[in-house]
Amino acid sequence: xxxxxxxxxxxxxxxxxxxxxxxxxxxxxxxxxxxxxxxxxxxxxxxxxxxxxxxxxxxxxxxxxxxxxxxxxxxxxxxxxxxxxxxxxxxxxxxxxxxxxxxxxxxxxxxxxxxxxxxxxxxxxxxxxxxxxxxxxxxxxxxxxxxxxxxxxxxxxxxxxxxxxxxxxxxxxxxxxxxxxxxxxxxxxxxxxxxxxxxxxxxxxxxxxxxxxxxxxxxxxxxxxxxxxxxxxxxxxxxxxxxxxxxxxxxxxxxxxxxxxxxxxxxxxxxxxxxxxxxxxxxxxxxxxxxxxxxxxxxxxxxxxxxxxxxx
Numbered sequence: 111x112x113x114x115x116x117x118x119x120x121x122x123x124x125x126x127x128x129x130x131x132x133x134x135x136x137x138x139x140x141x142x143x144x145x146x147x148x149x150x151x152x153x154x155x156x157x158x159x160x161x162x163x164x165x166x167x168x169x170x171x172x173x174x175x176x177x178x179x180x181x182x183x184x185x186x187x188x189x190x191x192x193x194x195x196x197x198x199x200x201x202x203x204x205x206x207x208x209x210x211x212x213x214x215x216x217x218x219x220x221x222x223x224x225x226x227x228x229x230x231x232x233x234x235x236x237x238x239x240x241x242x243x244x245x246x247x248x249x250x251x252x253x254x255x256x257x258x259x260x261x262x263x264x265x266x267x268x269x270x271x272x273x274x275x276x277x278x279x280x281x282x283x284x285x286x287x288x289x290x291x292x293x294x295x296x297x298x299x300x301x302x303x304x305x306x307x308x309x310x311x312x313x314x315x316x317x318x319x320x321x322x323x324x325x326x327x328x329x330x331x332x333x334x335x336x337x338x339x340x341x342x343x344x345x346x347x348x349x350x351x352x353x354x355x356x357x358x359x360x361x362x363x364x365x366x367x368x369x370x371x372x373x374x375x376x377x378x379x380x381x382x383x384x385x386x387x388x389x390x391x392x393x394x395x396x397x398x399x400x401x402x403x404x405x406x407x408x409x410x411x412x413x414x415x416x417x418x419x420x421x422x
Contacts (some may be wrong), residue, residue: 150176153198153271153371154190154224159231161185169375172388176373179380179389180247180345187245188267190222191229199223199272199362201369202232204245204347205255206263210236214260217270217369223362235349239357244350247377253346264346266376270369274362342381 148166149155157166158178166189167178180186192198200222201208203215209232210220222232234242235254243254250256255264383389 151373157189159187159189170388176375177388178377179383180377185244185246187231187233189231192224195226197274201270203268241352242355246348246350247345248348249343250346254349269373271371272364273370275365341385342379344378
């Protein structure tokens with residue numbers, strides 16, 4: 111299925127009609143990349159950036175999940191770099207909401223398209239072709255998801271990545287063999303009649319991916335029920351101030367209906383992540399004990415003298 115895309119970079123629209131591609135707006139210079147320990151992903155390298163400092167936040171792995179620590183009031187960006195030499199579409203969600211359309215997120219919705227090797231900072235909720243509302247860490251009650259009646263998935267950033275469909279070459283002409291009587295016959299080509307197993311493979315792959323996503327969601331829900339109350343209020347993402355951010359349009363056809371890769375990054379306050387054991391904390395430095403009094407500070411032999419007279 112062909113889809114329409116916006117991007118800053120490019121965004122994917124779901125309209126079936128194909129609009130003329132628009133020229134991409136120039137992207138300003140970005141700060142140098144930090145060490146790769148702060149990024150995850152194969153098709154695309156993903157990180158979370160503190161926009162005030164330009165620093166990529168450390169990503170902690172704990173019990174099979176990735177975490178970053180945020181601070182209330184801090185604006186952040188999702189930094190993405192296409193690690194492939196081909197175009198990749200990224201459907202992005204924050205707190206379970208598609209950051210382009212505002213829909214409750216699904217992997218087959220609109221997203222950003224990145225050219226081979228392209229890098230961009232996604233800084234907020236897309237409001238139009240020229241504006242976004244900045245991502246900002248905040249309390250759960252003030253998050254965009256809670257304010258729109260969808261608080262169940264606050265605290266997670268998701269990116270579903272799709273490769274682009276490569277046009278198939280035209281079929282080879284049939285092979286014609288002459289008959290002894292002067293007529294001709296065509297030799298059937300096995301490639302023109304795919305086997306039932308080949309036709310069933312995409313469906314099996316889709317069922318497998320759906321099962322994996324369902325198991326992940328069930329595990330997440332089970333873990334959330336078992337979590338004790340955090341020591342400080344948990345974080346969400348606010349619908350921050352308006353900023354200028356231009357995008358263009360392009361068309362994109364996914365190679366398959368299931369994502370080629372899905373990355374999930376959870377976030378919360380540093381205090382909560384320390385309490386949950388996500389961020390390891392070194393033991394505090396032990397107070398050094400003094401040497402203590404000496405039992406025999408002198409060595410002269412004698413008897414106990416009288417103490418000096420008291421001053422009155």
